[in-house]
Amino acid sequence: xxxMPPPGQEPWAxxxxxxxxxxxxxxxxxxxxxxxxxxxxxxxxxxAVLLPPPGQFQSQNPDVIAYQLTVRALVATFLAxxxxxxxxxxxxxxxxxxxxxxxxxxxxxxxxxxxxxLLAFWILFTMFTTSFFFQFVx
Numbered sequence: 001x002x003x004m005p006p007p008g009q010e011p012w013a014x015x016x017x018x019x020x021x022x023x024x025x026x027x028x029x030x031x032x033x034x035x036x037x038x039x040x041x042x043x044x045x046x047x048a049v050l051l052p053p054p055g056q057f058q059s060q061n062p063d064v065i066a067y068q069l070t071v072r073a074l075v076a077t078f079l080a081x082x083x084x085x086x087x088x089x090x091x092x093x094x095x096x097x098x099x100x101x102x103x104x105x106x107x108x109x110x111x112x113x114x115x116x117x118l119l120a121f122w123i124l125f126t127m128f129t130t131s132f133f134f135q136f137v138x
Contacts, residue, residue, distance in 0.1 A: 027099040035091025038119070042083040042126070049130045050076055086122045089115040 049073055052058075059065060093115025097108045 030096040031091045031094030031099070034094055035054040035087040037086070039083050039087035041081065042086065042122075045081065046076070051078075082122065086119055088136050089118050 059068075093111050096103075097112040097115070100108075
């Protein structure tokens with residue numbers, strides 16, 4: 001017969017406790033990789049969109065050429081900044097949403113939902129702008 005445990009302590013009869021979430025280091029590394037992959041994919045897509053198509057009418061007026069280059073530079077800056085924000089939100093959402101077991105489930109879902117909705121909105125917005133607006137920009 002086994003001795004009785006001290007008061008306040010009961011013997012554990014179940015299986016060993018298994019952590020509910022994967023190790024935070026692995027999750028953060030995967031989050032960073034997802035963010036980098038998202039940024040590289042969007043940046044390459046937007047770089048291809050900003051290239052002028054060959055054989056298109058090119059103006060010889062220096063003012064028109066300067067204007068077109070300025071517009072392309074501003075659009076490229078905007079797209080690069082937004083690509084970085086979207087990629088950062090994916091990395092942040094993955095890293096904090098899954099890598100922090102101490103935050104509540106509602107906060108975790110909110111972080112992941114924000115990054116997913118922002119990514120989906122940016123994909124739709126990008127597709128709309130490239131298919132509609134760039135038809136009118138020379």
